Amino acid sequence: MITALPHATGAVHGSVVVPGSKSETNRALVLAALGDGPSTVTGALKSRDSDLMLEALASLGVGIEDQGRGTIVVTPGPIRGGGTIDCGLAGTVMRFIPPLVLLADAPVTFVGDPHASERPMAGLLDALRQLGATVDSDRLPFTVTPAEPRGGTVSIDASPSSQFVSGPLLVGALLPGGLTVRHVGDTLPSRPHIAMTTAMLADRGGDARETDERTWRVDEGVIGALDSRVEPDLTNASVFLSAAAVRGGEVRVPGWSADSAQPGVLFLDVARRMGCETELAEGAAVLRRTGPLRGIDVDLAEASELTCVVAALAAVADGVSTIRGVGHIRGHETDRIAALLTELRRAGIEAEELPDGLRITGGTPRAAVFETYADHRMVHFAALLGLVAEGSSVTDMECVSKTMPHFPTDWAELV
8 A cells, every 4th residue: 555755845854763673673582492491582573573573482492471572581492393483584583593493302494474484594594404403495485304403513694694604503502512603604794793692592501602703603602591671773763863864863772872783883883974963971872964975985784784775875975876795685575676776766856776775866855656575675765755855655554564664654653
């Protein structure tokens, strides 16, 4: 269904409370499911991706009590197989849950949305085979049949996704002898997400570490039960802060931690380089724009989920912007490079595809009906262009519920 996008006639001023991090929520839920006792996760994201994670864990025999308002009590149980798990389009579900089947008592089948079969899975599934499991495909749908649990060393190409490393590490402490994961590909995207995984394991008593730039190790041991609070999602926060970058004004997002392990924390530096003023004040991130927005040459390999927002800023900035280091986002919810190229041109913005990114010449976007490709980040991109291109709309606003079900309301109230 086509949905009109809000247009801002002047500067944007406001404060937005952003829901919990998807990446941290789903890691916390998996680790709670593998813990040595019940634990409570607060501040958890309520979205389609987190709902799919809860349903997947319950299917494996984990006790889940959703108390509402982002509070979830997780009670571990023996991992049981025999069921079918719907991954939707959630990368964390399709890449974090299959390693748990190494501990199960029967095969588990994984299915997903129509586009899910296009998302890379081979590296992760190859790791499971090296650990003794049988897997009948390299893409969704597939079935994982466990064998006697064993640890050891797996060597995989994690170039398409750092989740290929994080998934096995999450379960590695419960494998005999622990687990070493070695990356053998040329590049590795989103390394901060792997650091998030090892840090969260360490918080729960796991001996998890990066031994060199291509190798991670988690020793055999216990994953302790830990009550934890999830930080706001800083990547999602970037779209709200960017409203002030696009139209001028000032936007504040509470709960922003300068020490966060989330890659989204890098957004403030990108915004400063584009001419915005940013500060951390009383636990909140503040962005204001008082002068022109300027083009940027930026490598987003460490924070590729920011690509859609940065591309939108580049579209309205003065000069040429080059976004590098994000070739792997061709395998995200959609081919984001191709999608951004198409939608930028639809808005009358000159753009060129690069082997690992995009080159964008800023201008004045024209109104368009933006295709969203069932990708929540493409909604963020379109929403930002809609601020200046009056009369714009999107083909599928509902897909934003993947990580922010209340985005349409929060966005309209802000702008």
